Amino acid sequence: MPDNGGVGPVEASPKQPQVRVFAKPPRKNAPPSEIVEGFLEALTSDDPKYSMARKYLTKKARQVWQPDLSTTVLADGPNADTERTSRDSDGGGYTYALSGRRVATVNEQHAYQPEEGAYTETVHLTQRKDGQWRIDRLPAGVVLGESDFQRSHHAVNKYYFASRSSSDGAEAQEPRLVADPVYVRRWSDPVTETVKSLLKGPTDWLDPVVVSRFPTDTRLKKGTKALAPDDQNRLRVPLNERADRVSTSQCSRMAAQLFFTLKGVISSGVEQVELEKANGDTLCVLNADDADAIAPHRTVDSPGYQYFIDAEHRLVRLPKTKGSMEPVPGALGSGEQKLRTAAVSRDEDRAAGVSAGGQLLFVGSLLPGAALEPTKVRSEGKGEPDNRLTAPSWDGRGDLWVADRDPDNPRLLWLGQGEGDPVEVKVSGLEGGRITSVRVSADGVRVALLVEKDGKTALRIGRVEREGTAEQPEVAVRKLRKTAPRMEEVTAMSWAGGSRLVVAGKESGGVQQLRYVHSDGSVSSGTALPGLTAVTGIAASEDDRLPLVASSEDGIVRLPPGANWRTVVKDGSAPVYPG
Missing domain, CATH: 3.10.450 (Nuclear Transport Factor 2; Chain: A,)
Known part of the structure; x- marks a missing residue:
């Protein structure tokens, strides 16, 4: 320890631990x-x-x-x-x-x-x-x-492709990458350990709804001890003979899985991934531009706007950083139909809105002069609007989800491409609970649910399994698991990336707090969020450079990165990003 000199601040990085622990050997004759x-x-x-x-x-x-x-x-x-x-x-x-x-x-x-x-x-x-x-x-x-x-230990997202199902139509988009969170030890060569884990396949919970483009039993080439990028952040990954005969397109998808997985492990990022055959020949090379073109890990580009319901019950939008609010183009922004909640499709071409009383669900285009189209979703819940439809949610496939909170007939509904007859989603593991909020991940493979039971509301994550045919699709949510187990009462939540959510809630005997949690139930070790009073809604983007948006007793507020909450408008509710 220094015994003289001045005192100065030390900047701690949230991404790397500042303390390393070294073990001691047993002492001779120790009891x-x-x-x-x-x-x-x-x-x-x-x-x-x-x-x-x-x-x-x-x-x-x-x-x-x-x-x-x-x-x-x-x-x-x-x-x-x-x-x-x-x-x-x-x-x-x-x-x-x-x-x-x-x-x-x-x-x-x-x-x-x-x-x-x-x-x-x-x-x-x-x-x-x-x-x-x-x-x-x-x-x-x-x-x-x-x-x-x-x-x-360090939280890492492995990436796999969403599985296609028999209910997908011929025009279905290329399956999206799905984050599979795992933990690796920080000081045990995390790059090599993460690659090995990726090659072994997805975790049991996610396995039924994703696929890996690596052939079965693909492993690192025998004798490979450690993987490390060169000084230009290029990484060479030698594989065993199981991968020797893959096509160029398949190899590119394999490399994309590796590329996005390693972006969360290598602090300086990775610029290029090269896969090698067992004999040392190059299988394929993938850089950042190629990876984004083959398998965008975000469903869409960074959204152009943030949205909420204003004091006149219209859907309005705000530029993502600066600017004043304006009604959205089309009927949802005209005030023709009073709205309680809304959701905007991830391409920002369409929106869905729930009527002010909570009974009806509408869909409309976000184009000037576009009409409002009623859907076949209607809630028969009695009494307060909280006994009727929740806010809707769009997944990255263009499908629309909403829950009916009718105590006499609670159900989760799915509308393919936001139209047609609603399909009642089979949800296993509710154990008598009632869904009070629904948010689907961008990849459409996982759904976050607030489930009310015995006067308490908890956050659960389920995997989405699609079966049936394109004409008669069947959708189920299975294997619900706890995602904020220490929070006794969760008020609001939103996806905030591939495997992360932002949650407003409180622990037993505590006050309301905002926290990032991972979809596996672990707590994010990132920067703590500033407190906010009486949060009723919260929205986050897949692009973590964009501010959080929330509704509270102060109105609609925004939290820019590195700043504190700032009020945008005094009167407003139900903030959302596309999705």
């Missing part, structure tokens, strides 16, 4: 309790192969221990439970009990799964012939406190 503590501390280190942690194990235990099998995340570090710690009856060993509050588990696929509950495991020690105590039996995988997990 059993110190061995256990030393081993648990070694698990928190940045040692890529856990070589120091293995020094606390017997030879046999080192051979069978599989630290990559799983990671258990606890609210705090594992604690030694003295009441359950005991010495063996023959005096030859000790059993130490570990306890804690489980937060999540990261499985062998690196997938994060929220998992609240008690954690209880044991560690057994034995004394070697030289008198040194070592661990001979221990739980599978690794156990970490939440703060150590966030410091030592």
